[in-house]
Amino acid sequence: MTFERNILCIGAGYVGGPTMAVIADRCLRYRVTVVDIDAERIARWNSADLPIYEPGLDDVVRSARGRNLFFSTDIPNGIREADIIFVSVNTPTKQFGVGAGMAADLQYWEKTAREIRHYAESPKIIVEKSTLPVKTAKAMERILNTTRHPVRFDVLSNPEFLAEGTAVKDLVDPDRVLIGSAETPEGIRARDELVRLYTHWVPRERILTSNVWSSELSKLVANAFLAQRISSINAISALCERTEADVAEVAEAVGMDRRIGPKFLNASVGFGGSCFKKDILNLVYLCRSYGLEEVADYWLGVLRINDYQKERFVLNMLKAMFNTLAGKQVTLFGFAFKADTGDTRESPAIFVARKLLEERVRLVISDPKAIRQARLDMQGIEGDIRYEEDPYAAAAGSDAIALLTEWGLYADLDYEKILLSMGKPAFIFDGRNILDHCRLFEMGFNVYAIGKPPLTHFT
Numbered sequence: 001m002t003f004e005r006n007i008l009c010i011g012a013g014y015v016g017g018p019t020m021a022v023i024a025d026r027c028l029r030y031r032v033t034v035v036d037i038d039a040e041r042i043a044r045w046n047s048a049d050l051p052i053y054e055p056g057l058d059d060v061v062r063s064a065r066g067r068n069l070f071f072s073t074d075i076p077n078g079i080r081e082a083d084i085i086f087v088s089v090n091t092p093t094k095q096f097g098v099g100a101g102m103a104a105d106l107q108y109w110e111k112t113a114r115e116i117r118h119y120a121e122s123p124k125i126i127v128e129k130s131t132l133p134v135k136t137a138k139a140m141e142r143i144l145n146t147t148r149h150p151v152r153f154d155v156l157s158n159p160e161f162l163a164e165g166t167a168v169k170d171l172v173d174p175d176r177v178l179i180g181s182a183e184t185p186e187g188i189r190a191r192d193e194l195v196r197l198y199t200h201w202v203p204r205e206r207i208l209t210s211n212v213w214s215s216e217l218s219k220l221v222a223n224a225f226l227a228q229r230i231s232s233i234n235a236i237s238a239l240c241e242r243t244e245a246d247v248a249e250v251a252e253a254v255g256m257d258r259r260i261g262p263k264f265l266n267a268s269v270g271f272g273g274s275c276f277k278k279d280i281l282n283l284v285y286l287c288r289s290y291g292l293e294e295v296a297d298y299w300l301g302v303l304r305i306n307d308y309q310k311e312r313f314v315l316n317m318l319k320a321m322f323n324t325l326a327g328k329q330v331t332l333f334g335f336a337f338k339a340d341t342g343d344t345r346e347s348p349a350i351f352v353a354r355k356l357l358e359e360r361v362r363l364v365i366s367d368p369k370a371i372r373q374a375r376l377d378m379q380g381i382e383g384d385i386r387y388e389e390d391p392y393a394a395a396a397g398s399d400a401i402a403l404l405t406e407w408g409l410y411a412d413l414d415y416e417k418i419l420l421s422m423g424k425p426a427f428i429f430d431g432r433n434i435l436d437h438c439r440l441f442e443m444g445f446n447v448y449a450i451g452k453p454p455l456t457h458f459t
Ligand code: UDX
Pocket: 160, 161, 162, 163, 164, 165, 223, 226, 230, 263, 264, 265, 266, 267, 268, 269, 270, 271, 272, 273, 274, 275, 276, 337, 338, 339
């Protein structure tokens, strides 16, 4: 079969893998190759045991692999053959030098740009998929289009908005696809080429085009707005706990205003995940580097409230349990940063676990998917920690349960049975507001939820 276009993706990670699988699935006349320097990761993409779990991903990969989807470590050849190159390498927060702890670390990304320049023999469209600081495309274009190099490169920005656990759905049915390009005839030609790719399955009106800077910035801003909604409702949860208000009722009333909308208003122990904190820090750094201190402080406030919320959760536990946790057994229900994933990056559970260990609790960590990762996260941290996947075994003998991840299974447990196995008085702290608090209270638990008056049996 002859293919219309050769697509290459550099970086077989969380974004690159699923995105390319869906492109291959929808564009049968495009040949899609995903490359990575990590041979083990590529081997897993070529096996039955994919390196990431996403609902629906196995099916998409299985049907396209070997037909028009390929995984390889041959980066030079991939570059030579490609018409369009997606760059999806990781851009973690910089840990050293200027901007440490805030700015994006662009070393992998720049290395990739140089590699493309080195091996390319024909014109290419380069598509930024990694989340990058505004104006990165310009830098990339400068590296690629040096005067000594005769090959032409057009750089586009096409940020990814997929969330973990719904990656395939988000790709197949996106709210929007954003493509930023230079507003030159060449830039527009390149942009139209990418628009054509997406129109294989995305309605044209959901494909937005803009200049490169708007596109790069929109990605950071989308995540900052989502995180801001959570911090806003979490800030209000603190006020609810001091008054007779219930944060869920407030969120419902506020969210029914169509201008505000109901989503992302679940008060919680705090948000986690690989994107929100990193992208906001990035935004803050960007504002500061342009001298916009007030704007930077405003967005930093979103992270401050998130830290405050995690801190408050542990302080509430301490206060409720008579100001001493030393020697008490506390079981964490959930360690992942959200349900349906084994990912624990920036999970509030890590913070809560550390703080509880500082208070010298005997900690039991339970999670249906993240125990292996939890062990790694807790490596080197001193204290009495036990890992137990089965929630009943994990809760037995505990003085308190702290629910930190909204796994559906935790809402359906037999809490009568759990209560019988616990020390008394028994406490439950629902960091996700997913449990039936009144029922738990009637059973005999002392119940503390986020943004709701506590239900206790103490007079
Ligand atoms: C996020 C964005 O949603 C996605 O568009 C972007 O591309 C990457 O970052 P993800 O990190 O996978 O995706 O998780 P998301 O589902 O957005 O949840 C982030 C965190 O917020 C989780 O810890 C979640 O539990 C928490 N959350 C979410 C709340 O505490 N309350 C809510 O109402 C919603």
